[in-house]
Amino acid sequence: MTTETNTQNIPPLLELPTENGVLRYREAGEGEPLLLLHGSGPGVTGWRNFRGNVPALAEHFRTLVLELPGFGVSDGFGAAHPMMSAQTAVRAFLDGLGIDRVRIIGNSMGGFIATDFALAQPERVDRLVTVGGAGTNLFGPAPSEGIVRLSEFVENPTRESLVAWLHSMVYDRSLITEELIEERWTQATDPETLASSRAMYGSAALERMSAAMRNPDVAPGWANLRKLTVPTLITWGRDDRVSPVDMSIIPMRTLVSGEIHIFPNCGHWVMIEQQKAWESVVLAFLQR
Helix, strand or coil, rough: CCCCCCCCCCCEEEEEEEEEEEEEEECCCCCCCEEEEECCCCCCCHHHHHHHCCHHHCCCEEEEEECCHHHHHHCCCCEEEEEEEHHHHHHHHHHHHHHHCEEEEEEHHHHHHHHHHHHHHHHHHHEEECCCCCCCCCCCCCHHHHHHHHHHHHHHHHHHHHHHHHHHHCCHHHHCHHHHHHHHHHHHHCHHHHHHHHHHHHHHHHHHHHHHHHCCCCCHHHHHHHCCCCCEEEEECCCCCCCCHHHHHHHHHHHHCCEEEEEEECCCCCHHHHHHHHHHHHHHHCCC
């Protein structure tokens, strides 16, 4: 299980037993519940994705940072691919805490998970926010530069390949500190976590994704966006090299109650690189 190098002001890691394993999470604030779902990638955790944003969000909401199975914090839920366990985990988490209705913020992979949950159970989602996690590539190559760098790391996990991937995540490379590299490296090279990452982004996984995109009999996930009725805010970094900003065009045109906010001078980690601006936009939307 992962540890953090700086333990100051970190809410305790709580445990919620479920029939599939233990889900771990952090909680801060009071009020209506707000669920935060993290993205994927080497050494990711929910807390690392959102630790800078929790104080602002927790001023207004009971903020719950869920650690999704397959990333070294919560139990694995028995699935080889974390996306296969995600919906089960989200439902078990909300049921276990007795939460009937929730606002959700999902970063990258977490955005796709949150969208699928809102499509499946719209009565349980009050509002939805995604961060670089909706739609599909229209103009740029697929896989993108960031996904290629991620695949290179999981196939050959070196510090150099980790740094190359981290640099593809941001517009401002000064954000990639030695402390960040070290905390990511320690968890990313854990054998179970690395195996999970390979299942998602290894060369074989990328080939399967490419084959599915070429298969006319497979309905793409973004085709269901027009069925999403939950009020949705799509946020994006203009300079995202992992999920290119042109991915936002399809949700912009198809979401029934959707709106888009694109932040300049910003890569994939919008909530980190444009923290204050992102928090302002998101809180205004969530409280509207």
